[in-house]
Structure formats: structure tokens, C-alpha cells
Amino acid sequence: MTTVISSNLGYPRIGENREWKRTLEKFWSGKIDKETFLEDIQKLRLNHLQKQKDQGIDLIPVGDFSLYDHVLDTSVMFGVIPERFEYSDGPVSLDTYFAIARGNQKAVASEMTKWFNTNYHYIVPELNQAEPKITENRPLKFFREAKEKLGINGKPVILGPITYLKLSKGYKPEEFKTLLDKFVPLYITVLQELEKEGAEWVQIDEPILATSLQAEDIEIFKEVYEKLSSSLTKLNILLQTYFEGLDYYQEVVNLPVQGVGLDFVHDEGENLASIKKYGFPKDKVLAAGIIDGRNIWRSNLQAKLELLEDIIESTRIETLFVQPSSSLLHVPVTVKNETKLNSTLVKALSFADEKLEEISLLTKGLSQGKSAVETEITQSATAIEALNQSISRNNTQVRDAIRNLSGFSSDRNSSFKERYKIQQQEFQLPLLPTTTIGSLPQTPEVRKARRAWKNGEWTNEEYDRFVKEQMDEAIALQEEIGLDVFVHGEFERNDMVEYFGEKLGGFDTSSNGWVQSYGSRCVKPPLIYGDVHFIEPMTVKESVYAQSLTDKPVKGMLTGPQTILNWSFVRDDIPRYEVAYQIALALRKEVETLEAEGIKMIQVDEPALREGLPLKQNKWEAYLEKAVYAFRLSTSSVQDSTQIHTHMCYSEFDDIIDAISALDADVISIEAARSHGEIIRTFEEKGYDKGIGLGVYDIHSPRIPEVKEIEDISNRALQVLDPELFWINPDCGLKTRKKDEVVGALKAMVEAAKKIREQAAVSKA
Template sequence: MTTVISSHLGYPRIGENREWKKTLERFWSGKINKDTFLQDIEELRLHHLQKQKDQNIDLIPVGDFSLYDHVLDTSVMFGVIPERFEYSGGPVPLETYFAIARGNQKAVASEMTKWFNTNYHYIVPELGGAEPKITENRPLKFYREAKEKLGISGKPVILGPITYLKLSKGYKPEEFQALLNKFVPLYITILQELEKEGVEWVQIDEPILATSLEAQDIDIFKETYEAFSSSLTDLNILLQTYFEGLDHYQEVVSLPVQGIGIDFIHDEGANWASIKKYGFPKDKVLAAGIIDGRNIWRSNLKEKLEWLQEIVETTRVETLFVQPSSSLLHVPVTVKNESKLSSTLANALSFADEKLEEIALLTKGLCQGASAIENEINESIAAVEAINESISRNVPQVRDAIRNLSGFSSKRNASFKERYKIQLQEFQLPLLPTTTIGSLPQTPEVRKARRAWKSGEWSNEEYDRFVKEQMDEGIKLQEEIGLDVLVHGEFERNDMVEYFGEKLGGFETSSNGWVQSYGSRCVKPPLIYGDVHFIKPITVKESVYAQSLTNKPVKGMLTGPQTILNWSFVRDDIPRHEVAYQIALALRKEVETLEAEGIKMIQVDEPALREGLPLKQNKWEAYLEKAVYAFRLATSSVKDSTQIHTHMCYSEFDDIIDTISALDADVISIEAARSHGEIIRTFEEKVYDKGIGLGVYDIHSPRIPEVKEIEDILKRALQVLDPELFWINPDCGLKTRKKDEVAASLKSMVEAAKKIREQLAVSKA
């Protein structure tokens, strides 16, 4: 008889109404003091735990909550603090913690990048010269809190040492083992203290196991977890993997741990195939990730229960954990606040709380039989069938277009070199033209105005007038600063993806479906629930108005098909690339409309192109080929004189530089600020023959860059990049920054550009 236990991997931090975000930002702005901040955060953390207890989850994770990022928490727990933050030992001050994440006037923030192939960003640990030590047993602290205050004997969550090191920077590959040898004893101490406390299960997250690893990496796992096992007597380790299938399945399930967590949703069937082929150790707990932790669609409980029953019959395990495929960090908190959605769509949704309910129901169904949850099973079947059979998922003109894609050109008329000559004459820009990425500050007044309009307090005319006033001010500011290519500021937009989701057919937007992107930055991904199609112009009115205010070029600003796809919750009944093609065809009409209305520079941003890469490198080529095709499908019908820009941020570009070139955009802007210009090394090894702008300062930090430091970045870049093709810009949009920060930073950027132009002119003389 198999014992069945409900479990999960992590809960959203932000709160039903983003209480976490609001508390953080009140503290950062000085509106509450440190004691009040910590008290409010504790109340929120305990509230989250109580909710999970009330939902009858047997194994509740503790320590998954964070003040900013769980990877940063791991760094701080081990005292891995970059020297520039002047850490002198002992408990890491809260001010230092946030400075690492956000920077301050003395030090640049640590680099931030994507957490595997999700839209969550983590703070990259800097291990150069690291001498790690335990500053605090964080998992023990939160285990005690949950037990003492709520009576919950939780499951502490720790990021595993090998994943942590693999995600870090600042060391050479040959130094990996020596660094790991420093961390393993510290992990053992933490685990032994948990064991002494009476903890039954600890979850050690090692998602790096779902990537393409070499045989020697698996040997390192064996050595590391043997060291853990030999140091413990009663503590059970759940080795948790997620996001993909396990290439080294047999070796992983043989590791000396008491349980293995496996993703059965995002593995494309690989893990289930391995179990059927090789079996699963009967002396280990199988933690089955059977509910999608990264998407928002309701499960067909009949199908899920039958699958779980098959898993039990196939493996004959003594204990089965029923759980989501990954942490629920990646989905909104609850559907209960979504009163504006149609009943068909709302009934088809499952956010974090609803997923926990599904976990509890499936656990009950396995223990007591399907009849015990018969009503819930029937409700789930009806909800899934209703959305699949709806007219929204069966739009004839969209299906016809996808079947006849060969009728749409995906190639520009002329080569880049030919277009470049035409565009030089068209725009008459100076050497090293300056611009921004797109958005200007979204002040409290802008957000207040949008709320007033959406609530009906303001009429369309009042809101349009307000947006025009903001554009007037934004264009004037950019001209005063001396930028060469301007933007309209995106004051009318709530989010670069959600805004398009509000305008395109096949999308719906939630009222409160927020998820964490980085730090306190939350986004509300639109729901792609049907066939995507163009309804009417989306960005044309604002772009045309802004262009009428100036003789300088104003870029039309769109979000690209792959980014809209990757930053949305996507229907799961057809292949993702088909959805991307639908989006691309809709954007193609918007691009053509902008061009027809006199907008001659059009930026189609793809910041999420790389983050959608499969974790297995042998799947990259197919993904990238489809992503490039979608971008070109959206952008290739314009005239040679129309300049297509794109933007990407916070990714490692060296391994996809050929793909970036294949997009055939006339200009690409890339983040290079937090990585301290490391991307420049890519161009020392590979030639890039199109227009490129490297972000010269970090917009995610309130710090104002000095002219000299921007000059230094530019000088380094121009050693390997052609100044004739080089653009100067911040590393991302400016919506999160204050007006005075933006003005000062852009003035430094423009001044640095002038100085470099003068130096280049002198060198040519």
C-alpha cells in the first residue's frame, strides 16, 4: 500500500494584493522604519503559511519566502558579499542585502539574470576570492518560526550547492571543485542543525540537474550527496529537480537521498519514459510534479488521477508525494479575485491557491478512491472542455493564415548593408547616436491617471489629454538633454506585454494576476486563451502624435512575438510556436500601419527571446529557428528605408550571437551595465555586422552614473565594435525610475557620447 502525501515546493511571496511589494517599497522610500518593515513582512509570511495549512497540505515549505531573491538569500547565508559592499563579517545588515540587489551611490548592484528559462530574475553570486562561512542558519530560523507560531512542522527549502555554484560567476571552471569543497561542510552544518531540531524532511533544490550535464558533473553530485548522507542519521533529503527532463535519470535516482522530486509537466515526457523503462527505487520517495507550477490552466482531475494511479502501479513506491512541477512562485496567488473574466475562462484557470486545492484533491482521490472527489472531477472536465470548444480557440481566419504561412514574406527586400546606406541618408544621425530603450518614468501621477480612467472616473478624452501632456513633457525633456532618437514614453502602457494583451484578439487580462519578475517588480502576464488576431491599431495614435512634436526621429515601440509569448500565460492545447506565429502575424499588421502613418523607426523588443531557450542545448536550434522566423514574420514587410530596432536584456548572448544577427534587425540594443561590459568579450571573438547599442548604465538601480564610467564602457566597446554602427543607450526602459534620476543619468550618457565623438574626431584628423 502506497502512502500518499500532499506537498509543494514554494509559494508566491507577493501576497494576494501585492502586500509584499508595497511593504518593500514603503521601506525603501523611508515611509516605514526597519522594525515596522520586518514586523509587517513576518505577518505576511505567517499568513501565507496559515493559508497552506488551511488547504490541507501535508508538507509545507518554509524558508521559500524571501525579501528579494532566494539566490541572494543563499549568498547572504554564506557571507558571499562582494568586496565593494564593505562587509566586515557577522550577520549581514539589511542595508547591505538590499544594496547588493539594488546598488547604492558607493557600489554598483550585482548582476541580475534569468532563473533558468523563466521570467524570474535572480541576483548572480560573485564568488571571486570567496571564503564562505555561515552567517545564519536561515532554514532553521524559518522552521522554528513556523512551528512555534503556527504549529507547522515544515519542510525547509535550500538551494543546493551545485546549482548555486553553477549559477555563480567570478571563478574559473578548474576552481569549481575547490569552491564546492568550501561550501559542502557549511551545508552539512546547516543540515545537522536541522536534524538536531527534529526536522523530518529538507528540500534541496538542484534544478541544474535538468540541464545538459557532463558525466563528471554527475560524479560531483555523487560525492557531494554521499558527504551529506554520511553526516546525517534521521534527516530525510528530498532532492528536488524541475523545469526539464533528467538526461542522467538512472544516476540521479540512485543518489544517496531519501526522495527525488521530478517534473512530469515540462519534461516533454522524458521523465515518465525513463521511469517506465528503468523503474524507480522502491526505497525512495517519489515526489511527482503532476500539476503545472508555471502555467495557469485548470487540470482535468480525471486524467491527473489516472496518471498518478499509473505511476503508483508502475513504480510500486512505498511513499508518493503529490506536488506541483515547480515552485508556485511563477503563478499568481488566487483566481477568487478575477470577477471580470467570462465564466468559461475563469472556470478554466488555476492559480497558486487553486493548484494547492488540486494537489489536496488528488491526494484524497488516491487515498480514498475517485468517488471521494467525483464532483470535483466532473467540474474540472466540464471546465476544460468548455474552453477548448469555445469559438475563441477556433477562429477561421487565424487557422487559415497559419496553414498558409508561405504566403507571408519573412525576408527584407535588401541586405543590411544596402539598407544601411539608405537609412544613413534618411535619418542624417551623428556618429554614435544616443537614444533610450522606450519607456520613460511612470510616476505616481501616471499610475493614478490610469486607475481613474480604468475605473470610469475619467473619460477617454480626459485620459487621452493627460497622456498627450506627458508626451509633450517627455519629448521636451529628451530634446533638452540632447538625445538624437526619441521615444514617446509609453505613458499609456501598464506593461510592455499586458498592454498588447489588452488590444489583441485571443488575449484576456486579469485583474490581480500578478507575479514577481525581480525584486519588488511585479508583472501581470496576459492570458493567451484563444487564437491571436489583430483587431485595430495599437500604438499608432501615440507614436504619430509624439512624432508631430519634433523633427527628430521618434521610434514606434512594439513588443516582439517571442517576448509576448514568453511573458504571457499561454494556452496549452496547441504548440507554443504556433501561438508565436499567430502573434507575429498580428504584429505585422501593426508594423505596416505604423510605417504607413510615417513612423520610420520601429523597435520590436525581444528581451525574452533567450530566456525561452530549452534547458537542453540539443533543443536550442529548433527553438531559435522558430523564434527568428516569428520575429522576421512580424518585421520583414517594411521598406528598406524603415529602420527596425530590437532590444534584449539580462541574458548571456555569446552563445546566441548568430541568432541575434539572423533576426536581421537594423539595430539591436543589449544590456551591458550590470555585467560590467562582459558582453563586449563576445564581440572580441565574433564579428557583429549590424547596428548595435550596448546599455551603458543600469536602470534598475537608483544610482546616477558618472560620465567617466560611461566613457570607459564606450572606449572598451569601441575597441571591438565599429563606431559607424554603434549606438548609445541605457540598458533597459526607464519606467521604474524617478524623473530626476532619469534626467541626470541621461545627461551623463549624452555628455559621455559627446566626449567620445570628439576623441574619435581627433584620432581621425
């Protein structure tokens, strides 16, 4: 008889009503002191643990909570502090911790990038000549807290040493092993102190195992985990993987650990196939990631129970952990506050708290038999079937269009070179044109006005008048600053994806479905629950009005199909690429409408293009082919004189540069200020033959860049990129910044562009 235990991998930090975000921002703005901040944060953290205990979770994670980012927490625990933050020794202060993440007037923030293929961002560790040391045993601190305050013997969560180093920067490949040898003894100390304190299990996350590794990497895993395990006598190690299946399944499950966590949701059947082919060690615990930790749909409990029974039958293991496929960090907290969604949809949803309930039900069903959860099994099946049979998921027009995609061209009329000549004549822009990425500061007044309108306190006319007033100011400000290409500011938009989710058919938006993106920045992904279709123009009114205020070109601003897909919670009953094509056809109608109304520059942003890449490189080509096709499907029907722009966020671009070029956008801007030199090296090696703007300053930091700093960054890029095709812009939208920060930074940017133009004119003369 298999013993079945319920387990969780991680819980959302933000709180049901984003209490975490508000507490952080109060502290940053000086509205509360450090003592109050830490007290409020502790209450929230303990509340999260209590909720999991109340749901009947046997193994509750501790140490997964963070003040900003769990990778940054690991860096700070081991004293990996970049020199520019002037850290010397001892515990790392809150000021230093947040400065690494956000920057300050003395030092730029550390680079931020996507956590594997999710929309969560982590702070990239900088290991330049690192001499790591333990500044504080963080997991021990939180293990003690849970035990003393709530009587919970928690499961400490630690980011594994190999994944941590693989995600870091600032060292050469040949230095990896030397660095690892410095960290492993520190991990041993952390684990031994946990063992001494009475911890029974520790969860060591090694998601890097779900990527494309080499045989030598697996040998390193064997060596490292032999050292960790041999240093312990009672503490059990759960080696946790997630996000995809394992290429080296046999080697991983036979590592010297007491348990292995596998993802049975996003593995495309690979892990189950490996179990059936190779079995699973009888002396180990299998932690089955059976509930989707990255999406919000209710589980079919009957199907999940059958899968778990199949796993047990195939392995004959003594102990099984039932758990999510990954940390629940990636989903909202609870469905109970969603009172405005239609009942068919809301019954088919499952957020973090509901997923914990599903885990408890599955554990009960396996332990006591299906009859113990028969009512819940029926309820889940009924809710899912009702949504599948709804009109929203059976739109004949949309389905016909997808079946007949050959009727929609995905090619522009002319080549880029031919188009660009026409566009230069059309716009008459100077060398190195300056622009912004799209959004301008969303002041408290803007957010207050939007709330008043949404709550019915303002009429449509009042809100439209307010938005026009904001655009009046924005256009006047851009004129004053001296930009060459303007934006309307996006004051009417709450979020670059949620806004379109509110306008397109097949979408709905939650009231409180927030998830963490980076730091205190939370987003509310829309829910793609039905067939996506165009209803009416979404951006035309604002774009046309803004253009009427100036002779300078004003860009129409849209979010691209792949980003809308990747930043939404997507229906799971049809392939994701089919949903992307539905979105693309809807956006195509919007692009054509903008052009017909005189908007001749249209930016279709794809900041999430790369983050959707599968973790296995052998799956990249198929993904990129479909993603590029979706973008071109949405943008290719315009005239040659209409200039298509796009924007992308932090990424390693060298391995997808061909796909970026294949988008055939006339101008691409890349969010690259924190890793500018690395991006430029990519273009040194591979080149780029279309319009491009590399972000010349980091908008995620409140600091205002110096003119010389922007000049240096731009001149470095111009050594490898054609000045005739180069644009000067910030590295992302300015929505989250304060107005004085934006004005100062943009004035510095425009001044830098003028100086570079003058230098170019002198050199030509």
C-alpha cells in the same frame, strides 16, 4: 499500498494584493522603520504558511519566502558578499542585503539574470576569492518560526550547493571543485542543526540537473550527496529537480538521498519514459510534480489521476508525494479575486491557491478512490472542454493564415548593408547616435490617471489629453537633453506585454494576476486563451502624435512575438510556436500601419528571446529557428528605408549570437551594464556586423552614473565594435526610475557621447 502525501515546493511571496511589494517599497522610501517592516513581513509570511495548512498540504515549505531573492538569500547565509559592500563579519544587515540587489551611491548592484528559462530574475553570486562561512542558519530560523507560531513541522527549502555554484560567477572552471569543497561542510552544518531541531524532511533544490550536464558533473553529485547524507541520521533529503526531464535519470534517482522530485509537466514525457524503462528505487520517495507550477490552467483531474496511477503501477513505490512541478512562485496567488473575466475563462483557471486544492484533491483521490472526488473530476473536465469548444479557440481566419504561412515573406527586400546606407541618408544621424530604450518614468500622476480612466472616473477624452500632455513634456525634455532619437515615453502603457494583451484578440487580462519578476517589481502577464488576431491599431495614435512634435525621429515601440509569448500565460492546447506565429502576424499588421503613417524607426523588443530556450542544448536549434522566424514574420514587410530596432535583456549571448544576427534587425540594443565586460568578450570572439547599442548604464539602480564611467564603458566596446554601427543608450527602459535620476543619467550619457565623438574627430584629423 502506496502511501500518498501532499506536498508543495514554494509559495508566491507577493501576497493576494501585493502586500509584500508595498511593504518593501515603504521601507526603502523610509515610510516605515525596520521594526515595523520586519513585523509586517512576518505577518505575511505566516499567513502564507497558514493558507497552505488550511488547504490540507502535508509537507509545507519553509524558508522559500524571501525579502528579495532566494539566490541572494543563499549568498548572504554563506557570507558571499562582494568586497565593494564593505562587509566584514557577523549577520548581514538589511542595508547591505538590499544594496547588493539594488546598488547604492557607493557601489553598483550585483548582476541580475533569469532563473533558468523563467521570467524570474535572481541576483548572481560573485565568488571572487570567496571564503564562505555561515552568517545565520536561515532555514533553521524559519523552521522554528513555523513550528512555534503555527504548529507546522515544515519542510525547509535550500538551494543546493551544485546549482548555487553553477549559477555563480567570478571563478574559473578548474576552481569549481575547490569552491564546492568549501561550501559542502557549511551545508552539512545547516542540515545537522535542522536535524537536531526535529525537521523530518529538507528540500534541496538542484534544478541544474534538468540542464545539459556532463558525466563528470554527475560524479560530483554522487560525491557531494554522499557527504551530505552520511552526516545525517534522521533528517530525510528530498533532492528536487524541475523545469525539464533528466538526461541522467538512473544516476540521479540512485543518489544517496531519501526522495527525488521529478517534473511530470514540463519534461515532455521524458521522466515518465525513464521510469517505465528503468523503474524507480523501492527505498525512496518519489515526489511527483504533477500540477503545472508555471502556468495558470486548471488541471484535468481525471488525466492527472490516471498519470499518477500509471506512475505508481510502474514503480510500486511505498510513498508518493503529490506536488507542483516547481515552486508556485511563478503563478499568481488566487483566482477568487478575478471577477471581471468571462465565466468560461475563469472556470478554466487555477492560480497558486487553486493548485494547492488540486494537489489535495489528487491526494484524496489516490488515497480514498476516485469516487471521493468524482464531483471535482467532472467539474474540471467540463470547464476545460467549454474553453476548448469556444469561438475564441476556433477562429477560422487565424487558423487558415497559420496553415498558409508561405504566403507571408519573412525576408527584408535588401541586405543589411544596403538598407543601412539608405537609412543613414534618411535619418542623417551623427556618429554614435544617442537614444533610450522606450519607456520614460511612470510617475505617481501617470499611474493615478490610468487608474482613474480604467475605473471610469475619467472619460477617454480626458485620458487622451493627459497622455498627450505627458508626451509634450517628454519630447521637450529629450530636446533639452540633446538625444538624437526620441521615444514617446509609453505613458499610456501599464506593462510592455499586458498593454498588447489588452489590444489583441485571443487575449484577456486578469485584475490581480501578479507575479514577481525581480525584487519588488511585479508583472501581470496577460492570458493567451484563444486564437490571437489583430483588431485595430494599438500604438499608432501615440507614435504619430509624438512624431508631430519634433523633427528628430521618434521610434514606434512594440513588444516582439517571442517576448509576448514568454511573458504571458499561454494556452496549452496547441504548440507554443503556433501561438508565437499568430502573434507575429498580428504585429506585422501593426508594423505596416506604423510605417504607412510615417513612423520610419520601429522597435520590436525581444528581451525574452533567450529565456525561452529549452534547458537542454540539443533542443535549442529548433526553438531558435522558430523564434527567429516569428520575429522576421512580424518585421520583414517594411521598406528598406524603415529601420527596425530590437532590444534584449540580461543574457549570456555568446551561445545565441548567430540567432541574434539572423533576426536581421537593423539595430539591436542589449541590456548589459552589469556584465558589460563579459558581453564585449563575446563580440571580441564572434563579432557583430549590424547596428548595436550596449547599455552604458544600469537603470535598475537609482545611482546616476558619472560621464567618465560611461565614456570608459563605451570606449571599451568601441575597441571591438564598428563606431559607424554603434549606438549609445541605457541598458533598459526607464519606467521604474524617478525623473531626476533619468535626467541626470541621460545628460551624462549625452555628454559622454559628445566627448567620444570629439575624440574620434581628433584622431581622424
